[in-house]
Amino acid sequence: MTTPAYRRLSVEERRRQLLEAALSLFAQRVPEEVSLDDVAEAAGVSRPLVYRYFPGGKQQLYEAALRSAAEELEQCFAEPPEGPLTLRLSRALDRYLAFVDEHDAGFSALLQGGSVVETSRTTAIVDGVRRAAAKHILDHLAVRDPGPRLRMTVRMWITAVEAASLIWLDNGKEPPLAELRDWLVEQFVAALVASAARDPQTARVVKAALALETGEGAVAALARRVLPVIEDAARLL
Amino acid sequence: MTTPAYRRLSVEERRRQLLEAALSLFAQRVPEEVSLDDVAEAAGVSRPLVYRYFPGGKQQLYEAALRSAAEELEQCFAEPPEGPLTLRLSRALDRYLAFVDEHDAGFSALLQGGSVVETSRTTAIVDGVRRAAAKHILDHLAVRDPGPRLRMTVRMWITAVEAASLIWLDNGKEPPLAELRDWLVEQFVAALVASAARDPQTARVVKAALALETGEGAVAALARRVLPVIEDAARLL
Numbered sequence: 238m239t240t241p242a243y244r245r246l247s248v249e250e251r252r253r254q255l256l257e258a259a260l261s262l263f264a265q266r267v268p269e270e271v272s273l274d275d276v277a278e279a280a281g282v283s284r285p286l287v288y289r290y291f292p293g294g295k296q297q298l299y300e301a302a303l304r305s306a307a308e309e310l311e312q313c314f315a316e317p318p319e320g321p322l323t324l325r326l327s328r329a330l331d332r333y334l335a336f337v338d339e340h341d342a343g344f345s346a347l348l349q350g351g352s353v354v355e356t357s358r359t360t361a362i363v364d365g366v367r368r369a370a371a372k373h374i375l376d377h378l379a380v381r382d383p384g385p386r387l388r389m390t391v392r393m394w395i396t397a398v399e400a401a402s403l404i405w406l407d408n409g410k411e412p413p414l415a416e417l418r419d420w421l422v423e424q425f426v427a428a429l430v431a432s433a434a435r436d437p438q439t440a441r442v443v444k445a446a447l448a449l450e451t452g453e454g455a456v457a458a459l460a461r462r463v464l465p466v467i468e469d470a471a472r473l474l
Numbered sequence: 475m476t477t478p479a480y481r482r483l484s485v486e487e488r489r490r491q492l493l494e495a496a497l498s499l500f501a502q503r504v505p506e507e508v509s510l511d512d513v514a515e516a517a518g519v520s521r522p523l524v525y526r527y528f529p530g531g532k533q534q535l536y537e538a539a540l541r542s543a544a545e546e547l548e549q550c551f552a553e554p555p556e557g558p559l560t561l562r563l564s565r566a567l568d569r570y571l572a573f574v575d576e577h578d579a580g581f582s583a584l585l586q587g588g589s590v591v592e593t594s595r596t597t598a599i600v601d602g603v604r605r606a607a608a609k610h611i612l613d614h615l616a617v618r619d620p621g622p623r624l625r626m627t628v629r630m631w632i633t634a635v636e637a638a639s640l641i642w643l644d645n646g647k648e649p650p651l652a653e654l655r656d657w658l659v660e661q662f663v664a665a666l667v668a669s670a671a672r673d674p675q676t677a678r679v680v681k682a683a684l685a686l687e688t689g690e691g692a693v694a695a696l697a698r699r700v701l702p703v704i705e706d707a708a709r710l711l
Contacts, residue, residue: 389641396637397630404626423668431664434699435657447707457710462671470684473694
């Protein structure tokens with residue numbers, strides 16, 4: 238839906254337009270290299286108008302853009318609680334990685350820190366997204382009261398996904414998104430299985446999750462590929 | 475070795491003494507809450523003397539303390555290239571986690587970012603430690619030219635270890651250090667094995683590493699604990 242040039246935008250529409258212009262600039266350049274003039278130009282408005290909406294200047298605009306991106310990111314995680322867990326995770330990761338792909342430099346700058354616009358507030362926004370991601374995963378695992386080991390496993394995997402996303406952007410988005418997604422799903426399966434070895438709650442979660450898998454699913458494919466690599470380890474048992 | 479009170483410290487000794495006082499304060503409080511007066515008091519010297527050694531004030535002192543901690547941390551990774559890899563990793567993690575334990579709040583503040591004393595220089599110091607850790611691991615895996623998937627696996631695990639360390643400090647250092655260490659070793663084994671499923675180089679590394687393991691080692695213990703959890707998955711094959 239395009240907005241006719243002669244119609245005045247509502248306050249909310251204007252605000253959204255400025256945030257989108259800012260987000261697309263932050264996706265191409267680190268925050269330090271984006272000025273309010275750039276944002277005004279990209280949105281086709283005057284600099285004073287940008288200041289009218291964001292009197293706190295670039296810092297306020299950056300935080301508002303970040304909040305809007307965080308909301309969008311949290312929507313990536315929503316997934317109906319049906320079918321094999323690896324398939325649900327795979328779909329959520331598809332959306333998450335598309336988000337990383339789109340926001341690119343802005344995503345890196347934010348997670349890598351050290352940016353002049355990074356504050357305890359921006360850190361809190363990012364941590365909120367991490368917490369939301371962990372909650373979604375634990376909900377899908379149908380765990381009401383996650384113990385420390387299961388929570389640590391999930392949080393470690395989320396951090397590892399962030400690290401992988403940054404490396405992926407650094408590597409010119411190689412391997413292709415679908416390959417990275419499958420590999421991240423497999424890493425999650427491996428992390429959970431290893432934790433299950435020491436934690437009865439995680440073991441129950443893994444057994445329940447395995448019961449939902451099919452011979453065509455991600456776990457079956459992983460198992461078929463892993464067996465030849467570890468067959469020699471049988472001598473250790 | 476204690477320094478007699480009447481002997482004047484050499485420049486290098488004094489500098490070291492001030493850095494140690496700073497590091498122990500940063501271990502108890504976030505950098506924002508440590509003043510140069512606190513450092514002077516902890517070291518039993520005057521504030522002007524602290525300024526003489528660190529004319530750049532707290533920022534310079536913080537960066538120097540960080541550099542000194544980074545060197546200490548990198549020494550944790552040194553391990554002779556002998557015996558099962560899980561045992562070498564376990565010993566290095568023992569030293570790393572003792573470092574985390576000792577530096578406590580300062581370690582958290584640094585990795586969590588958002589601190590007023592965090593700059594691109596401090597971020598570069600921390601990244602240097604991460605790169606050193608990755609290099610040590612790849613050396614032990616005897617990989618001359620690591621491909622993208624093996625590198626990504628190693629870097630993801632390093633990030634996951636950092637996340638686990640922060641969670642561990644947050645959780646009042648529970649579980650006990652030795653338990654966390656064993657679990658992190660197992661997570662590394664799991665991550666490598668899962669990557670081996672898709673990457674021939676990682677598969678070779680895993681096979682070579684398994685050949686060094688014994689029936690009393692970490693991999694054997696992990697395998698014995700994991701098998702009962704995943705036995706139902708045999709139907710997927």
